[in-house]
Amino acid sequence: MLSFILRRLLVAIPTIILISIFVFALQKLLPGDPVLAMAGEERDPATIEFLREKYRLNDPLPVQYFTWIGNALIGDLGISLRTNQPVLELIGEKLPVTIQLATMAMIFALVIGIPAGILSAIKKGTVTDYIANVVALSGLSIPNFWLGIMLILLVSVKWQLLPASGYVPFDEDPLRSIQVMIMPAFVLGTALAATLMRHTRSAMLTVLTSDYVRTARAKGLKERRVILKHAFRNALTPIVTLSALLFGELIAGAVLTEQIFTVPGFGKLIVDAVFNRDYAVVQGIVLVTAVGFIVMNLFADVAYVLLNPRLRKQ
């Protein structure tokens, strides 16, 4: 198992290198000069030259790349051109927010999506299945921003049940922190719940017609046990894989949702950075996100092996 994880990590290295080159190149190809943005209206050549020198923008591109990646390896992702804060520090501030949001959204998605998927599989072709599918399709088609705005209008403005926006750190006041984040998490979670529901349904449908489920029934097991143990256990593999990937996507940023609910997370940080041409921040975020995504992928792979006795022994 350990060697499997190490092997997977080794495979991840070239992926990360490729992503870093790609991110770096894309930044350089984009129109707009950060130094001009920083220098402001005057465009004093001396200032510009000073800034270029300071941020080593006069170096050849490969040198710039290796400087950046070399520093990144020792935990230095550079300094925000805008706030002069270290990028790593910025990310460190925002990451817990986004992780909390992603976790809560994922809980919503799992709690709604999996039971709905199981139910619609065992009730295939009935009204229950039909309703579940319509709801799932709506969940997928309703844009997050619309659902978010509607929730704010109803729950916050009209009924005044939950705060419309903001953020309270979890370690400061856990209850309040969760309360503030319920709505954005719900908005993100419902869309994922729909995806999860569809996948759970199809995985369960495949498994329910298998010979071993028939064997479980032939043993005289209660139908509940047949479905939740024998069938669901085998349907779990694709569900876990998908969940890990979905979680990775959530970390990568729920840009719109964070904007609507003014959650100071990753999504908001990246949007601000792009608008301000804050190269270092954009590069840093994309790199961290990519690594996060690869880690989630690794989790998915490990879970896949753990869930499958046929792969475990190798």
Place this chain on the structure above:
Amino acid sequence: MVTPSTTSAPLLDVRALSLGFGASQTDLLKGLRYSVAPGETLCIVGESGCGKSVSSLAIMGLLPKGAATITEADIQFRGAPYDLSDTAALRRHRGADIAMIFQEPMTSLNPAFRVGDQIAEAVRAHRPVSEAQARDRAVEMLGRVGIPAPEARMSEYPHQLSGGMRQRVMIAMALANDPALLIADEPTTALDVTIQSQILDLIRDLQAETGMGTIMITHDLGVVAEIADKVAVMYAGTIVESGPAEAIFNDPQHPYTIGLMSSMPRLTGPRERLATVPGTVPTIETMPKGCRFSTRCPFAQPLCAEEPPSRDFGGGHHALCHFAPLNDWLEPG
């Protein structure tokens, strides 16, 4: 071959079983009738698609949802009515006093669980025993079905076992609660020939030990000749002939049975082309009126469009044919 005492009360007595399919409720199974006594082996023989598996799945209450509906069922089990519509009662019978093993040992075990746990689970489903007791029973059963080092095998997963071993595990699981009746649906079809006879011997030995009745579903007349006390020959959802194995082999009366017998390869006698039954089984849409075999029968007459009567030849030997006994008609030729 053991001749069962004809006086013993049947364990499972299927007096009538019909299944309808689709909107028209066409008979998928039509008026099935057979019985098994304790210690007896009934072989249900027929080509694939004749309904032999479906009939036993119906008795187990394991028909896939929406596949077919039971239109007629008059069944007695151990002298009491056996109600196919009572799903809760069927579940209590399943794996307790009626057990079933299947054709596909490779896929019939759950790949995610250890074989020992799967057997112990069957015990716990019907008996109020502790986990440790269920485990002991599972080890004992693995030993009884001839798996070496049963204690060590308990913690293996199905993929670590060969097909023959997996079928042994299935048998151990099926017999864990000492069922009175075992339904074996082509248990040897997917196995190598050498393993086939081992599994048949095992079933026969266990049957002698426990006195359970067995319904063996097969298309293999070799298997039938080896283990059957009684035979029911199925064709297109009907039992066309049934009776003691000797009567069916030595004195077949239905043209389909005769065709089946002559399609069996023999080692003795002159070498000749294997006889076949011409044509194919009619589909549910093209099912002829009256005798269902009439489309392929060499003796078919206009009369065959009417429901064939069940002719009794004594000793429990019946055939569903207008022209049985055939000898009366074949005399000159």
